[in-house]
Amino acid sequence: MPTDAAIPVRTTSLLPNRRTWLAALGFAGFILAWYAAVHWSPFAAFNRLPDPFEVVVEWTSSDPYYGISIFTADYYTHIFYSTYRALAAFGLAVLLGVPLGIFMGWKQGVRAYTGSLLSLLRPVPPLAWVPIAILVFPGVEPAVIFVTFLVAFFATTMNTLVGVRAIPQDYYRAAACLGASNRDVLFDVVIPGAMPSIFTGLQIAMGAAWFSLVAGEMIAAQYGLGFLIWESYSLIQYPTIVIGMATLGLVGYLSSAAVRLVGRRLMAWHEQRLGMAG
Amino acid sequence: MEAVAATVSETPGAISGHNLSKTYRQKGQEPQVALADLSFDFPAATLNVVMGTSGCGKSTLAKMLAGYAKPDEGNLTCDGKRITGPGPDRLMVFQETTLWPWMTVQENVVFGPLSRGGSRSEADAAAAELLRRFGLSDFRDHFPGQLSGGMMRRAEIAQALINSPSVMILDEPFRGLDVMTRELMQEYYVRLFEETRLSTVFITAELEEALFLADRIYIMSDAPGRIVKILDVDLPRPREISCLATRRYAELEQEALDALYAGREDLD
């Protein structure tokens, strides 16, 4: 039963339009502060940075000074490469991570073999693999994808494992009572039961994929948003740096939102649970 | 606190409500009427049990008594004074244990007196006495997480009693406990009440618990909650488990069930 006692913690939520007003005010303040820092502040460090309007003009002009804007093909080539690498790594992580997580959770034997190996490799920060990956894999492309895959793989496997282990024993017993075979239990109890935390894992994996992709692209790639950002820095095309960063943030956010959407579609029952039981 | 036969008039804690109503409005959901035109009197020094099915507004009533929720209309008084907000004279034991997990049992119990500027030594002494009586002395420096369900409940009652409230409000306090601990805690509170006659408002959804504890049971209808029957439980005190097997208990039980069932026979 919701209550409305005035509590210092949860000040009553503001009216929707008042909140949108304040959000707009916040953005305006941020743009203004950025502009002021670049142009009116005494610090040389700030003056070197591109100002917001410079960036927007470059980003949206049909003939951009540094060749990258929403109207140029190169922009979309970089986006394509980054997205392709992120999705390839993410796809691999799902294909390998989810089944492994499920079997590790379901079968004690599988967990015994793989558990220690995973906990040996997990503390190594995935980006430390970049040099080795470049050496071992034939080209740069598979190396970058491998490192991105690694990050996403650990996130997916661990969350799937946690999801399977959290399934109450009664569900397994109920299925057995009703005559389900071992194979039935896998598809009717283990997978659906673990689904909510599998999707939590997938969202984290998508975020992690973009995180490590940028490093890989900055260090070793010829195309991609990470490469674009680093190259713009070397060629002193500062507005393009910010364009690259903003695009990365946008594409990263959209891909995580897509994963959430797919999750919500697949787990209508889970959503129901939140809706009704509230 | 030695056992003093307190007469009803001297003891504080008489609660009365007049035409209380409360509706919850949540964005995107249609309004939920919890209470509509509810009036009642809970005499002091009495174990008043409020009973009803889940969703009949009894928790809302409990929160209003403690001052955590305000009625849309009507007013609520304690010993004649209007209840406007939370206060140490009306303390509540929630359904889920609300001991602060990061404080030891001792710190939990003395938090009240110290918050109101009481001296540390006095508070510690009072706490030690209460914990001894509640069999929790050697758990003084434990964290709530290390206690069993029953022990946590007793610590919460001690945490309330140290502030000598006029009214104790308990919102289905033994619901989460396993069956055996629940029965023992019921007996525990009955003994505590019979010794101190502390005015009590006890909320429950279980008839057996209500009959075993109550001087008087107020049976509420489904939402919007209204009091449909007041049942004076004249089972002898001190209450013993044996009273469950008496004829009088069975008669009271039938009377209560008839009120609870009024108009619900076919309802699925």
Add this chain to the structure above:
Amino acid sequence: MKDATVATTSPALPRPRRARRLDWRGTSSVVGFFLAWQLAVNFSLPGFTDIPTPWEVLVTFVRDFLFSANYWSSWLVSFQRVFLGFFLAQIIGIPLGLFFGTHATFRALVLPVFEMMRPIPPLAWVPLSILFWPTTEASIVFITFIGAFFIITINVFEGVRSIRPEHVWLARSLGAGTLRIFRRIMIPAVVPSIAVGMTLGIAVTWNVVIAAEMIASDSGLGRLTWEGYVSSTPTIVIVGMISIGLAGYLSTMIVDWIESRMMPWKQ
């Protein structure tokens, strides 16, 4: 009233934290990993042609690195960058998270901008950071700060939102003032989320430092590993990787220790 003679159940014995039960099946898979590595190099499988065997790595490590001051100084440099950036992120992120949780107007004003910046991967800040900060050192610390800052702020903000209202109501009933509630109820209630934010944050900061060092620094474990690659001596690359792994593991242990100090009631 008779004292309740209660069978005082002994509180649960604290489970040894992170007890690693190295059963034979687990160890056999780890040994299998190193064996596979050894065989891959012996049979020079594709890609493994100039990769050293585990034994060679060990020998090189003991001979060239174990006693070289330069090697241990890269540990020091990397650790400095990680923990400086990490603690700055906690000092700024925790209060900001608390403010987001308790002040609706401030939240409505600042949170949207904060959420707009959050999806940007920390390493995308490297060029701007180098451009902005006078020294490379400062720019790398800024990147590690970004790595941990967003995570701790969001976790603390979520922590404040999930405080049980009853914990605050009870304190108000007992007569506690707003300041006392903030200090004795809200802060401790948020500590578990701070711990989660720190655990996640430290893992990210190590990743960020390694990459930043590879891209823009002339010192640190990341640089050491990168130079192994550039000078095409894979042994150094592997030594670098293993050192980074150990450093990462060590920092997680340090953060775990800090957490156990912050939450004595959690064991």
Add this chain to the structure above:
Amino acid sequence: MTNTASHPPEDLGPRPQTGGLGIANVSKVYDPEGRAVVALDDFSLDVEAGDFVAIVGPSGCGKSTLLNILAGFDTPTSGEVLLDGVPLAGPDLAPRPGPDRVVVFQQGALFPWMTVLGNVTYGLLKQGGVSRREAEARAITLLAESGKLDRIADAYPAQLSSGMQRRVEIIRALINDPRVLLLDEPFRAMDTVNKSTMHRHLLELYSRNRKTIVFITHDLEEALFLADRVIVMTTRPGTLKMDIAVNLPRPRKREMMASDAYLALREKAVFAVSEEAKRAFERGEREMA
């Protein structure tokens, strides 16, 4: 207490052919960390096909252990269980749960990711021999018969009240026509009114489709109201303390709870149960999670 098998008045449907349970000298000893814990000690009980038997006892009296053995989730250390004369559980028999004795679980085990219809038809489809259309038709009729539950056939369990979830779970068990229905404290967390509504529904299902029912509970009142026989268990080690024949006429009515016969039964049982509860508490018995 002598083991007096009694015959409830025959105003119920005819006795089913199958569902006779013979529990002979069953014991169960666990040894966590080497110290032997006797959960069940030489427990014997004969249940005639179609009888409604309630088992009452405090925590640690082995009632859940007994249920696990009957359901095939666990094996007895010694002794044997026969279902219609065929050995069902024994020290050397591999435990095998199956649709001939279905369990309704205490915390509820409707699959949250399946609709009500999906849950109810699951058993039939898994055992095979029935087309999906046929299974759904049977499910709809059974749901319709018990309080028009067919209206919520497409809902997910999370959308239902706990009472409705319980009823669907009982129907999910009954549709498989089990020989024995095992109920593990199914109405434990319910308030008085919902609980008595559930009692009415269970008794209706029982009278319409008579099965052997083993009903585990801690609530003596509930046991006396529902069952033909009430078995009171001792706390650890679990043994049969009292076997009470409940000769109240059926269909059971709420008013019967004030009748002399009922009061006499309650008188006898109340002390036995609370005595065990006290002993269990002294020993610090906890709900075996």
